[in-house]
Amino acid sequence: MTSPEEFLAAAEAHSAHNYHPLPVVVATAEGAWMTDVAGRRYLDMLAGYSALNFGHGNRRLLDAARAQLERVTLTSRAFHHDRFADFCAQLAELCGMELVLPMNTGAEAVETAIKTARKWGYRVKGVRDGRAKIVVADNNFHGRTTTIVSFSTDPEARDDFGPYTPGFAIVPYGDLAALEAVVDDDTVAVLLEPIQGEAGVLVPPPGYLAGVRALTRARNVLFIADEIQSGLGRTGRTFACEHEGVVPDMYVLGKALGGGVVPVSAVVSSREVLGVFRPGEHGSTFGGNPLACAVALEVIAILRTGELQQRAAELGDHLHRELAPLVERGAADAVRGRGLWAGVDVNPSRGDGRTVSERLLARGVLVKDTHGATIRIAPPLVISREDLDWGLERVREVLGV
CATH class of the missing domain: 3.40.640.10 (Type I PLP-dependent aspartate aminotransferase-like (Major domain))
Incomplete structure (x- = not known):
């Protein structure tokens, strides 16, 4: 298998359909970024439903795992x-x-x-x-x-x-x-x-x-x-x-x-x-x-140390300030959350949660929908402010703001 399409077809053929993943096949990841089998990079704004708070390939965690594996x-x-x-x-x-x-x-x-x-x-x-x-x-x-x-x-x-x-x-x-x-x-x-x-x-x-x-x-x-x-x-x-x-x-x-x-x-x-x-x-x-x-x-x-908690608080305040105008401009019906965690209820005029997630995927940003109209934003806590802003700009593009 060499193309994303071949990987996707094989996955559909041989796995139970208890998930409906977005059509991306990840091969490598580091920090807040993932790269697919075709070499395209994506900003991870889901972080494994918060399992990846410390980012992909965190050196400290991998070193601890390697030492114990031996x-x-x-x-x-x-x-x-x-x-x-x-x-x-x-x-x-x-x-x-x-x-x-x-x-x-x-x-x-x-x-x-x-x-x-x-x-x-x-x-x-x-x-x-x-x-x-x-x-x-x-x-x-x-x-x-x-x-x-x-x-x-x-x-x-x-x-x-x-x-x-x-x-x-x-x-x-x-x-x-x-x-x-x-x-x-x-x-x-x-x-x-x-x-x-x-x-x-x-x-x-x-x-x-x-x-x-x-x-x-x-x-x-x-x-x-x-x-x-x-x-x-x-x-x-x-x-x-x-x-x-x-x-x-x-x-x-x-x-x-x-x-x-x-x-x-x-x-x-x-x-x-x-x-x-x-x-x-x-x-x-x-x-x-x-x-x-x-x-x-x-x-x-x-x-x-408390450093990542403080980082999540500060970047979280920034995240919510940037998302608030989505409601004011009619692109979202509501924005909720705390820290580096947000739920955005997409206004039906801009599409449903799945459609918005697929449009963001096409622009290099990974999020996930839930309950039809909502997308969740939860990047790794190690994300840089610059990368976060880049991802949020893609959200604004997709929602027409």
């Missing part, structure tokens, strides 16, 4: 390895928590959080067996396992995958009164994204997260923050919850924790909460493997 990559959790203790201790410290339960993918971490909350509810809170309830928000996206899609309100993610797992209540996102109305003695947790990414980068109203924290604390309910997309620098803080001065009972982390090199996820919480597990009750062969720990330790070291 030593040991997998032991399983049947044995200890020499990177595990440091990883758990340093991630717990970054989160201001006590214990870490490592997994691989974001969905695995969410499943772990659900199991943790239920076990805590039975063993610590005293909920009667089989009655534990977890409250979630509509328009959520926490993954695609059978249990997780059971509380999705997205027909595309949910339809035809039943029977569905019980034990969840769904309330409107951002509505504190609706949340308070469904929390009862059987409620063990409230599971929320501090900013809903897949839904179109939806930011809750001011005070919402603080209100959730106060309510859950008063009712002896765990507050679980799914920071898989919003965490680890994306919004200008280490965690999006920090924008309201909120510390949840449990962080669910993934994506950027592996630096775009290997899949790494984790649940981080207190000893009281994660301490409910006993050997054999939960686990993962690859969770917390030496290679994952080595890369994640370097991710933590990068975040510890």
Whole structure:
């Protein structure tokens, strides 16, 4: 295969059609740029849905991975390895928590959080067996396992995958009164994204997260923050919850924790909460493997300085100033977001999200649509201001501004 068309045809012929990728075939990448098999360069304004916060081919992360590849990559959790203790201790410290339960993918971490909350509810809170309830928000996206899609309100993610797992209540996102109305003695947790990414980068109203924290604390309910997309620098803080001065009972982390090199996820919480597990009750062969720990330790070291968080805050302010005129000039119905993360609702007169994404692709910019009319902008946090401005100029061109 030598041409992009041949690669695309082969992919369509031999892979399940559970994705509808843009017609580009990437061969190499560095920083905020990707190059396709024909040698054409593209500015990455998606960053692997925030998995690539530190950019493609980050030297520090690749060096950490290479060094570990020469030593040991997998032991399983049947044995200890020499990177595990440091990883758990340093991630717990970054989160201001006590214990870490490592997994691989974001969905695995969410499943772990659900199991943790239920076990805590039975063993610590005293909920009667089989009655534990977890409250979630509509328009959520926490993954695609059978249990997780059971509380999705997205027909595309949910339809035809039943029977569905019980034990969840769904309330409107951002509505504190609706949340308070469904929390009862059987409620063990409230599971929320501090900013809903897949839904179109939806930011809750001011005070919402603080209100959730106060309510859950008063009712002896765990507050679980799914920071898989919003965490680890994306919004200008280490965690999006920090924008309201909120510390949840449990962080669910993934994506950027592996630096775009290997899949790494984790649940981080207190000893009281994660301490409910006993050997054999939960686990993962690859969770917390030496290679994952080595890369994640370097991710933590990068975040510890706060430099990328500050960069995301400053470039994020610039991003949103540049995007605001799209609404004023009728090219977009709304622009939302925080830090280097934005959702742009394209005015129907300019096309739908997929069409706009394809037009940007033709101009050398990669974004992705969601829910029909929305495009998401989330470049690597290492992007230069000049490159960001170049990409935003292409957005203005495509939207006719």
